[in-house]
Amino acid sequence: xxxxxxxxxxxxxxxxxxxxxxxxxxxxxxxxxxxxxxxxxxxxxxxxxxxxxxxxxxxxxxxxxxxxxxxxxxxx
Amino acid sequence: xxxxxxxxxxxxxxxxxxxxxxxxxxxxxxxxxxxxxxxxxxxxxxxxxxxxxxxxxxxxxxxxxxxxxxxxxxxxxxxxxxxxxxxxxxxxxxxxxxxxxxxxxxxxxxxxxxxxxxxxxxxxxxxxxxxxxxxxxxxxxxxxxxxxxxxxxxxxxxxxxxxxxxxxxxxxxxxxxxxxxxxxxxxxxxxxxxxxxxxxxxxxxxxxxxxxxxxxxxxxxx
Numbered sequence: 001x002x003x004x005x006x007x008x009x010x011x012x013x014x015x016x017x018x019x020x021x022x023x024x025x026x027x028x029x030x031x032x033x034x035x036x037x038x039x040x041x042x043x044x045x046x047x048x049x050x051x052x053x054x055x056x057x058x059x060x061x062x063x064x065x066x067x068x069x070x071x072x073x074x075x076x
Numbered sequence: 077x078x079x080x081x082x083x084x085x086x087x088x089x090x091x092x093x094x095x096x097x098x099x100x101x102x103x104x105x106x107x108x109x110x111x112x113x114x115x116x117x118x119x120x121x122x123x124x125x126x127x128x129x130x131x132x133x134x135x136x137x138x139x140x141x142x143x144x145x146x147x148x149x150x151x152x153x154x155x156x157x158x159x160x161x162x163x164x165x166x167x168x169x170x171x172x173x174x175x176x177x178x179x180x181x182x183x184x185x186x187x188x189x190x191x192x193x194x195x196x197x198x199x200x201x202x203x204x205x206x207x208x209x210x211x212x213x214x215x216x217x218x219x220x221x222x223x224x225x226x227x228x229x230x231x232x233x234x235x236x237x238x239x240x241x242x243x244x245x246x247x248x249x250x251x252x253x254x255x256x257x258x259x260x261x262x263x264x265x266x267x268x269x270x271x272x273x274x275x276x277x278x279x280x281x282x283x284x285x286x287x288x289x290x291x292x293x294x295x296x297x298x
């Protein structure tokens with residue numbers, strides 16, 4: 001079963017990469033971009049037997065650094 | 077005096093660290109590959125060197141923190157062995173939970189590679205006893221992810237307990253409170269982004285890093 005994990009920076013954590021992308025978009029002439037935050041998408045191919053709790057543990061132990069990052073699990 | 081340097085795939089300051097440790101301890105450190113599950117008996121110092129362990133995949137230090145050898149390093153730290161993490165080593169120590177907070181991408185995105193001014197924020201630790209309080213040092217940095225961040229409760233605790241060892245005396249990477257290096261609660265683990273091992277001989281352009289190693293050796297022998 002495909003499972004997607006979205007890892008994003010917590011609110012209030014400065015995202016210099018997002019800022020740089022924002023500036024680059026403005027440089028390309030795109031208007032109306034109010035902000036950019038960069039995150040990660042991690043796709044897992046899992047056996048159906050893998051429980052939600054186990055995926056959550058994967059996120060906490062490795063996929064996200066919960067000091068600065070949130071994660072969201074989406075089972076496809 | 078027995079020291080060890082941990083070597084991950086992608087470490088690139090391991091040999092500089094070994095040279096500095098040998099210079100000061102008089103004995104070549106044991107180089108320990110990341111797959112090892114135990115450290116040699118009787119170690120006094122473990123150094124986690126700079127570099128790009130596991131290609132910095134996922135996050136700097138994240139994969140190295142899961143390596144077998146780091147479990148052994150965490151156990152050693154718990155027994156009171158001195159652990160020094162420099163640059164990528166600092167990132168590994170935060171990811172493995174020996175030190176709080178995280179090293180984020182530098183504010184301004186740039187890889188910063190130059191000598192920077194630091195101040196000694198706590199000269200009472202086993203790592204900093206050969207420095208004067210608030211002494212100004214010049215030590216090189218070379219990193220992309222050195223922007224220290226921790227929540228305000230953690231920062232209050234670090235400041236309140238005197239666990240900020242070094243601060244940048246100039247703008248370098250956006251670190252909160254200009255933090256360049258921090259200690260664990262017990263004071264036997266130091267993580268820092270600047271490279272003291274690159275400032276141990278006059279030919280390096282200065283020797284400000286050398287006293288960190290000398291202080292460590294002096295304290296352990298005392």
